[in-house]
Amino acid sequence: DKGYDYVLFSAGASVSKQYAPIAAERGAVVIDNSSAFRSDAEIPLVVPEINGDLLKGYCGIVANPNxxxxxxxxxxxxxxxxxxxxxxxxxxxxxxxxxxxxxxxxxxxxxxxxxxxxxxxxxxxxxxxxxxxxxxxxxxxxxxxxxxxxxxxxxxxxxxxxxxxxxxxxxxxxxxxxxxxxxxxxxxxxxxxxxxxxxxxxxxxxxxxxxxxxxxxxxxxxxxxxxxxxxxxxxxxxxxxIRVGAATNAIRIMKTHLGGT
Structure with a gap:
């Protein structure tokens, strides 16, 4: 309700499944580090250097790969x-x-x-x-x-x-x-x-x-x-x-989205 632009989740799949949709419904771009949404065909799974084009104009949940x-x-x-x-x-x-x-x-x-x-x-x-x-x-x-x-x-x-x-x-x-x-x-x-x-x-x-x-x-x-x-x-x-495999990719997703909006 406070209107965050970006919300990053790294608290496990069960937490993400419950709360990430709520954050997305409030208008935030959600970057999720769990496995909760990676296989969902409607949610982009992003490594910005490869498929960062999926982020342009996108609003909702973005999955961070393994x-x-x-x-x-x-x-x-x-x-x-x-x-x-x-x-x-x-x-x-x-x-x-x-x-x-x-x-x-x-x-x-x-x-x-x-x-x-x-x-x-x-x-x-x-x-x-x-x-x-x-x-x-x-x-x-x-x-x-x-x-x-x-x-x-x-x-x-x-x-x-x-x-x-x-x-x-x-x-x-x-x-x-x-x-x-x-x-x-x-x-x-x-x-x-x-x-x-x-x-x-x-x-x-x-x-x-x-x-x-x-x-x-x-x-x-x-x-x-x-x-x-x-x-x-x-x-x-x-x-x-820890860096390339999780944290850095999540930040790169956020920066790529920010640069393309």
Whole structure:
């Protein structure tokens, strides 16, 4: 009722489902960081560098994608536009901060000797846990299916075949991804480097980068690019999941909308 221009939600899906429609009905542009509205066909799922055009003149709820999806589509956006994408096979190595402060606290407690898991389904200290989210009847997890549906929605291309495996690792900040991609049209490695380097908020590097080096950055970093032939390639993709994967994208949505109104 006070007439806010923008309202940002980051309090979980149940809170968003109850209160985000109320804020939108009062005239606010709502940017929601939960999974509540990402699959809704009537609500835009936005990474501004890719599909920010959806924000022009829009008023209502805007969904902020999953952290692992955001960094992957940013690195692939120029390649998808120029060569088309047929298949993506991605394995993620996701930091404990992706589960919130309680995820960091559990890792720290286990490092001090209390190895009882409560946030994660298995011990995370000196271990990796090969499931994030709930398991579905297909044996894919909810986190994995987010990457499937969100990638297609952001690229506006339901023909892309996405095969994800999401894994939790004992890292505080920074999601890493091993990405295999098959394109529709042929390329050279020089072509791919050019597309990656020209992509907004993406950095190509010849260095063997790790999450420690990128923590605190608002950029996505691509390294270890290599190709099998002129239609298939692999790369290593990393970003600070708290910044790129959530907070920064939400602010970029707001600034893009503000600039287009």
């Amino acid at each position: 952290c692992s999806t955001i960094q992957m589509v940013l690195s692939l956006s120029g390649i998808h536009k120029s060569y088309g994408i047929k298949t993506i096979v991605v394995s993620t190595y996701q930091a404990v901060s992706g589960a919130g402060n309680k995820g960091i606290a559990e890792l720290e407690e286990q490092e001090r000797g209390d190895i009882r898991p409560s946030v994660f389904v298995r011990q995370i200290h000196r271990n990796v846990v090969p499931v994030i989210g709930d398991l579905l009847h297909s044996n894919f997890s909810t986190e994995e299916m987010k990457m499937v549906h969100e990638t297609r929605k952001i690229f506006r291309d339901d023909s892309i075949s996405v095969w994800p495996t999401t894994v939790r690792v004992p890292v505080a900040y920074g999601h890493s991804e091993s990405v295999f991609c098959e394109t529709v049209r042929p390329f050279s490695l020089e072509d791919l480097i050019r597309e990656i380097e020209s992509s907004e908020d993406v950095v190509y590097s010849e260095e063997r980068l790790t999450p420690i080096e990128v923590a605190g950055s608002d950029l996505v970093f691509v390294s270890r690019l290599r190709g099998f032939d002129d239609n298939r390639f692999l790369f290593w993709n990393i970003a600070d999941n």
